[in-house]
Amino acid sequence: MAIQGTRTEDPGGYTFDDLAVVMGTYNEEEAIGTVLDDIETVTDGRAEVVCVDGSSDRTPEIAHDHGAIVVEQEPQGYGVAVREAVLTPDRPVVVTTDCDDTYPMERLPDFLAEINDGADVVSGDRLYYGAEQMPAMNKLGNELFALLASVLMGKRVHDTTTGMRAYRREILQKIVWTENTGLSAELLMRPLMRGYDVRERPIEYDERKGETKLDPFSGGAAIAKSIVRVALEERFR
Numbered sequence: 001m002a003i004q005g006t007r008t009e010d011p012g013g014y015t016f017d018d019l020a021v022v023m024g025t026y027n028e029e030e031a032i033g034t035v036l037d038d039i040e041t042v043t044d045g046r047a048e049v050v051c052v053d054g055s056s057d058r059t060p061e062i063a064h065d066h067g068a069i070v071v072e073q074e075p076q077g078y079g080v081a082v083r084e085a086v087l088t089p090d091r092p093v094v095v096t097t098d099c100d101d102t103y104p105m106e107r108l109p110d111f112l113a114e115i116n117d118g119a120d121v122v123s124g125d126r127l128y129y130g131a132e133q134m135p136a137m138n139k140l141g142n143e144l145f146a147l148l149a150s151v152l153m154g155k156r157v158h159d160t161t162t163g164m165r166a167y168r169r170e171i172l173q174k175i176v177w178t179e180n181t182g183l184s185a186e187l188l189m190r191p192l193m194r195g196y197d198v199r200e201r202p203i204e205y206d207e208r209k210g211e212t213k214l215d216p217f218s219g220g221a222a223i224a225k226s227i228v229r230v231a232l233e234e235r236f237r
């Protein structure tokens with residue numbers, strides 16, 4: 001979605017100068033220009049952008065042209081890329097997104113405001129507004145993942161696999177991350193089960209540009225396994 005000239009005042013405390021927006025990028029040349037333009041517009045060009053890239057198309061060139069830091073990495077899956085991406089910046093607030101133009105970059109000021117309000121992790125809940133653009137099977141899967149995680153944790157969560165979250169960097173650095181396809185669930189569950197201030201906030205979710213990189217069957221099974229493993233590890237740690 002192209003954003004034109006929307007600009008919100010910086011909330012107190014951390015500003016966009018303290019913010020890094022990070023993503024894994026894998027053959028996203030259709031979407032990356034829009035995503036990076038949106039980030040630039042919303043943050044007035046002040047957020048640092050990190051792309052961990054495994055593409056064979058023009059994605060890394062487009063990222064460079066937009067001033068992003070591009071870390072090259074052989075494609076090894078979502079979590080391997082996103083783990084590298086969240087650990088790269090040295091800014092105190094790190095926001096993840098996908099590079100497929102599904103997530104609302106105009107919400108970056110709200111996420112930063114929640115961090116300034118004391119949140120440790122702010123997680124975009126795509127299911128709250130109905131996620132009409134999400135393929136029906138993904139939606140069902142995501143609802144089941146959230147239920148499974150909620151039962152295992154004893155705390156209700158609504159969207160464990162969302163790609164848009166804000167984190168205090170110190171938490172990303174302190175916890176050891178082990179999951180690949182299930183990394184998004186892990187990034188929500190470990191902080192929550194360790195007592196950090198984790199808040200879900202409703203977000204809009206748009207239709208994906210370009211091809212999906214996730215196989216719904218093998219990917220779904222991997223995510224379910226991650227949820228069970230992470231919940232048990234955190235329970236008994």
Ligand SMILES: Nc1nc2c(ncn2[C@@H]2O[C@H](COP(=O)(O)OP(=O)(O)OP(=O)(O)O)[C@@H](O)[C@H]2O)c(=O)[nH]1
Nearest residue numbers: 024025026052054075076077078081098099212213
């Ligand atoms: N560097 C790198 N990035 C990856 C890899 N796999 C996925 N990504 C990126 O991670 C993000 C999430 O992948 P998606 O294909 O959007 O997965 P999804 O959001 O579960 O599925 P969709 O519903 O199709 O959006 C995208 O920005 C991808 O380009 C990988 O192996 N390496």
Ligand SMILES: [Mg+2]
Nearest residue numbers: 098100102208
């Ligand atoms: Mg996506």
